[in-house]
Amino acid sequence: MFDACVKHPCEPFAGFDCDLVIRKIRRTKSKLHMLFLALWALACAQAIAAEPTPGPKTLPAPKRVVIPKLHGSVKIDGELTESVWTNAATLQPFYENDGSGKEREHTELRLWYDDTALYLGWICRDIDIQATFTNRDSKFWEEEVVEMFITPKALDKYFELQWNPLGGVFDAIITNTLDAKGISKAFEGDWSFTAKGMKSAVKLKGTPNDSNDKDEFWQVEVMLPFVDLGQTTPKAGDVWRGNFYRFNRTKGLPVEQLSWSPTLLPGFHQPNRFGFLEFGSFQ
Ligand SMILES: [Ca+2]
Ligand SMILES: [Ca+2]
Numbered sequence: 248m249f250d251a252c253v254k255h256p257c258e259p260f261a262g263f264d265c266d267l268v269i270r271k272i273r274r275t276k277s278k279l280h281m282l283f284l285a286l287w288a289l290a291c292a293q294a295i296a297a298e299p300t301p302g303p304k305t306l307p308a309p310k311r312v313v314i315p316k317l318h319g320s321v322k323i324d325g326e327l328t329e330s331v332w333t334n335a336a337t338l339q340p341f342y343e344n345d346g347s348g349k350e351r352e353h354t355e356l357r358l359w360y361d362d363t364a365l366y367l368g369w370i371c372r373d374i375d376i377q378a379t380f381t382n383r384d385s386k387f388w389e390e391e392v393v394e395m396f397i398t399p400k401a402l403d404k405y406f407e408l409q410w411n412p413l414g415g416v417f418d419a420i421i422t423n424t425l426d427a428k429g430i431s432k433a434f435e436g437d438w439s440f441t442a443k444g445m446k447s448a449v450k451l452k453g454t455p456n457d458s459n460d461k462d463e464f465w466q467v468e469v470m471l472p473f474v475d476l477g478q479t480t481p482k483a484g485d486v487w488r489g490n491f492y493r494f495n496r497t498k499g500l501p502v503e504q505l506s507w508s509p510t511l512l513p514g515f516h517q518p519n520r521f522g523f524l525e526f527g528s529f530q
């Protein structure tokens with residue numbers, strides 16, 4: 248509308264200062280434009296502020312795995328060479344826990360169980376292995392570590408177990424306070440818990456804490472008796488909740504906070520986002 252007037256001369260309006268009218272119209276147009284932009288920015292800001300934090304139920308479903316029940320003896324020495332490992336469930340690859348992408352290197356976790364225990368076989372490709380802690384219940388997540396969070400039932404109370412490249416072990420029972428949407432508000436750990444019957448061993452190829460050369464991998468073999476978790480052997484079809492995580496560091500690059508089933512919420516301690524661990528039948 249304004250452009251139409253500007254394009255056409257103002258002859259019918261003799262006595263008017265046509266240029267002045269056009270300048271006023273342009274100023275008015277400019278002010279309206281600014282006002283429109285300001286209102287639009289305000290509306291956008293309000294929309295962003297009003298956008299609710301996504302609840303666990305609005306996010307993609309967590310992953311699910313069937314853990315096979317197998318029979319086979321293993322020597323817990325860090326070597327995953329026993330034939331039973333080839334029939335285990337395999338979880339791979341791992342992803343950034345915030346959903347921002349796939350891991351830089353490669354993580355693989357093998358899982359199976361028998362009448363007495365759950366078995367985990369971790370294989371972590373790693374060109375720069377970084378670990379110095381060895382004491383039980385060290386803050387391994389400040390270096391490099393793989394972790395399992397697992398619960399047979401309640402989501403606000405679960406076990407946290409960790410293994411690092413030097414054979415270090417962390418075990419605790421976590422109590423997590425969840426809000427109405429099921430998002431973690433706060434959590435605390437009872438580090439005095441000890442998985443007394445658990446056995447684990449590491450095999451490593453590389454030179455930890457020397458970033459000038461290129462390492463290859465570290466792996467962990469774990470046998471965790473169900474009795475350590477206060478449980479009897481699960482029946483086929485039982486479903487527990489759990490997730491598997493890894494902290495990976497590489498000199499000069501951001502720390503990777505990896506998970507099998509990304510929580511897509513802040514942090515690893517989001518039990519409503521744990522995966523579904525179904526115990527399978529005997530194979
Ligand atoms: Ca072995
Ligand atoms: Ca402990």
Ligand SMILES: [Ca+2]
Nearest residue numbers: 373375376496
């Ligand atoms: Ca590393």
